[in-house]
Each structure stands twice: as C-alpha cells, then as structure tokens.
Amino acid sequence: MPLRAARVGRVGVIGHPVAKTAVVAKAVTPGPSPIAKTAVVAAAVTPGRAGRRRL
Amino acid sequence: MTNLTTEPAVQDTDLDELGPVDYIVVEFPAGASNFTGEMAKALLALVDSGTIRVIDILILTKNEDGTVDAKEFSDVEELGPLQVVEGQLAELLAADDVVHLAAAMDPGSTAGVLIWENLWAAPFAAAARRSGGQLIAHGRIPIQAIIASIEADEAHSTEGE
Numbered sequence: 001m002p003l004r005a006a007r008v009g010r011v012g013v014i015g016h017p018v019a020k021t022a023v024v025a026k027a028v029t030p031g032p033s034p035i036a037k038t039a040v041v042a043a044a045v046t047p048g049r050a051g052r053r054r055l
Numbered sequence: 056m057t058n059l060t061t062e063p064a065v066q067d068t069d070l071d072e073l074g075p076v077d078y079i080v081v082e083f084p085a086g087a088s089n090f091t092g093e094m095a096k097a098l099l100a101l102v103d104s105g106t107i108r109v110i111d112i113l114i115l116t117k118n119e120d121g122t123v124d125a126k127e128f129s130d131v132e133e134l135g136p137l138q139v140v141e142g143q144l145a146e147l148l149a150a151d152d153v154v155h156l157a158a159a160m161d162p163g164s165t166a167g168v169l170i171w172e173n174l175w176a177a178p179f180a181a182a183a184r185r186s187g188g189q190l191i192a193h194g195r196i197p198i199q200a201i202i203a204s205i206e207a208d209e210a211h212s213t214e215g216e
Contacts, residue, residue, distance in 0.1 A: 003113075003125050003150055012151035017158035018080065021197075041201050 074177030
C-alpha cells in the first residue's frame with residue numbers, strides 16, 4: 001500500500017537512520033526475577049527517596 | 056474533562072503553546088503479535104484525557120529482503136474506536152522518515168510508528184520559554200540504567216560490609 005503523495009518529496013523530521021533500542025530483556029537477566037527488579041526500580045523513583053546521591 | 060476524540064482536531068495551535076513531540080516505533084516480530092484491542096483502548100484513554108494528541112501513525116512491514124512496505128493508518132481495516140484518531144492525524148512523517156525509522160526493524164517484522172504531542176507538558180514548556188529558558192538537553196533514562204545504578208550501589212555497599 002503506497003504512502004500518500006503528500007509524504008513523498010517532503011523534508012523529513014527524523015533526520016537519520018534509527019538504531020534499535022536495547023530490549024528490556026537485558027535488564028532482567030541474570031539475577032533476581034523481573035518482578036523483584038521492577039520493585040527495586042519502583043523504590044528508586046519513589047518520592048522522598050534521598051541519600052543515595054554522591055557528588 | 057474534555058473528550059478530545061469527539062471534537063475536531065486542533066488546527067490553529069499556537070506554536071508557542073505546542074508541547075514536545077515524541078515518537079516510538081513498536082516492533083512486533085513475525086508471529087508474535089497479539090492484538091486484543093488493549094493498545095487501542097490505552098491510546099484512546101491518553102487522547103481522551105488530554106494527555107497527548109496523536110499527530111501521525113504508520114504501519115511498517117520489513118520484508119526478509121530488507122524492503123519496507125508502509126501502510127497509512129487510514130488503510131487499516133477495522134479501525135474501530137481509533138477511527139476518530141485517524142481523522143485527526145497531521146501526517147507529519149515524510150517518505151524519507153519511513154526509511155530512517157525502518158532501519159531499526161528486523162526483517163520479517165511489523166511495526167507501528169506513533170508520533171504524538173505531549174499536551175501535558177505544553178503549559179510548562181510554554182512557561183519556561185516565556186521565562187527565557189531554552190531547552191538544551193532532553194532524553195529518556197532506560198530502566199536498564201536505573202537497575203544497573205541500583206545494583207552497582209548495592210554491590211558497593213556489600214563491599215563495604
């Protein structure tokens with residue numbers, strides 16, 4: 001199915017070939033279960049969590 | 056709450072009030088798709104709540120020989136409730152963009168490309184501009200990076216025990 005004619009010849013907005021994003025599976029192996037890691041991430045972004053940063 | 060799916064698209068958006076525009080390419084490997092209507096429902100909820108405005112949608116298929124077929128959203132059969140969204144698309148993407156976006160796809164896969172305006176961010180972005188601010192960096196922190204950071208912290212703590 002061809003694209004609409006209006007899309008052809010127009011200047012694009014992406015600008016360069018896109019690279020595939022790292023798949024989340026990388027984050028869940030090896031180690032604790034994905035559910036456990038999800039909980040850890042959720043805790044890391046919980047409001048009020050402080051004291052971890054070292055500058 | 057304004058039901059945006061039943062109102063005409065915003066045609067006269069003041070450029071200064073425009074929210075950030077993002078895109079995603081969601082790939083469905085061959086034989087792995089399972090369309091239940093859940094995605095459409097979630098997308099409509101974001102539109103109806105005024106969180107986003109959908110600007111463009113394309114369906115891409117990358118053949119085994121690397122060639123790419125692009126399908127307009129309006130050519131998708133049985134759009135169902137997404138018919139309203141289709142009627143509001145701005146068709147921002149150019150043919151060149153299709154080539155660039157498909158570069159991330161694996162042969163044999165199908166992908167949905169979604170371009171949207173973050174309406175939720177527009178008031179803050181406009182306020183920042185009026186205050187003299189200029190956007191000099193933006194990005195997304197991958198969940199993998201957060202996990203890696205936490206794990207490194209934990210390992211560091213363990214070493215110290």
